[in-house]
Amino acid sequence: MTLEKPGEPIELVYFLKSGVGSTVAFSKNGRRIETGLFGYDGMSGTAAVLQTGHASHKTFMQVAGEGMVIEPSRLQDLMEQSPSFQDHLLRYVQAMMTQTSQTALSNGQAKLEERLARWLLMCHDRISGNEMDLTHEFLSIMLGVRRAGVTVGTHILEGKGLIRAKRGKIILLDREGLEAEAQDSYGTPEAEYTRLIGFHPTNSETSRAGV
Structure with a gap:
C-alpha cells in the first residue's frame, strides 16, 4: 500500500499501530534505495509537520499492519492548538533525520552484511x-x-547462525549476534530517538529466539 508519492500532495498522515512503513528515494533512471523506516514508533507525512505539503520520496507499507489517519490540515490545526504536540512531532522529525544520516553513512562505508544486519534489527524493533x-x-x-547481493548477505548471516531465510520471510535467531554483526551501523539513531522521544522501540521477544 502506497502512503505517499514523490512530488505529490500528502493526502493523509498515517500513525502506525503495527507493521513497518518504508521511505524510498528514486532516481530518474530507476535506481532506488530505502532512506528510512518507521513502525508504531512513528508516522508518515513528516513534510506535513514541516508544513511543506508535498512528499519528496515514495512511502509505502513494507510489512502489513494497521494504523490511524488524519488529514494534514487537521494535523496542522492541532499543532497550532498545542505547542507541546508540535514540539513532540518536530522532535520526531529530528530523530528521522538522524536515521537518514546514519543510513547514508552505513550505505557508503559498511560491508553488505553489516548493512543487512542493521536493517533487520531496525525492522525487528x-x-x-x-x-x-x-x-x-x-x-x-x-x-x-x-537481488544477487541480497542472497550473498543472507547466506553470510545464515552461516553465522544469526538468521534463517525462507521464501519471503526472515527469521531472527540471535539478536545479540546480529547487533555485533551490525557494529556501529546500528545504535546511533536509536539512542537519539530515546533522547528526543523518551523511549526506544523494542521487540518484546528475547534476544535469542531459539527457533
Whole structure:
C-alpha cells in the first residue's frame, strides 16, 4: 500500500499501530534505495509537520499492519492548538533525520552484511515476534543492491547462525549476534530517538529466539 508519492500532495498522515512503513528515494533512471523506516514508533507525512505539503520520496507499507489517519490540515490545526504536540512531532522529525544520516553513512562505508544486519534489527524493533515478512525484492531496495547481493548477505548471516531465510520471510535467531554483526551501523539513531522521544522501540521477544 502506497502512503505517499514523490512530488505529490500528502493526502493523509498515517500513525502506525503495527507493521513497518518504508521511505524510498528514486532516481530518474530507476535506481532506488530505502532512506528510512518507521513502525508504531512513528508516522508518515513528516513534510506535513514541516508544513511543506508535498512528499519528496515514495512511502509505502513494507510489512502489513494497521494504523490511524488524519488529514494534514487537521494535523496542522492541532499543532497550532498545542505547542507541546508540535514540539513532540518536530522532535520526531529530528530523530528521522538522524536515521537518514546514519543510513547514508552505513550505505557508503559498511560491508553488505553489516548493512543487512542493521536493517533487520531496525525492522525487528518494530514488529512482534522474530519472523519478518521480507522478500528479496524489498531487501534489495533496503540495501540498494541487486537481488544477487541480497542472497550473498543472507547466506553470510545464515552461516553465522544469526538468521534463517525462507521464501519471503526472515527469521531472527540471535539478536545479540546480529547487533555485533551490525557494529556501529546500528545504535546511533536509536539512542537519539530515546533522547528526543523518551523511549526506544523494542521487540518484546528475547534476544535469542531459539527457533
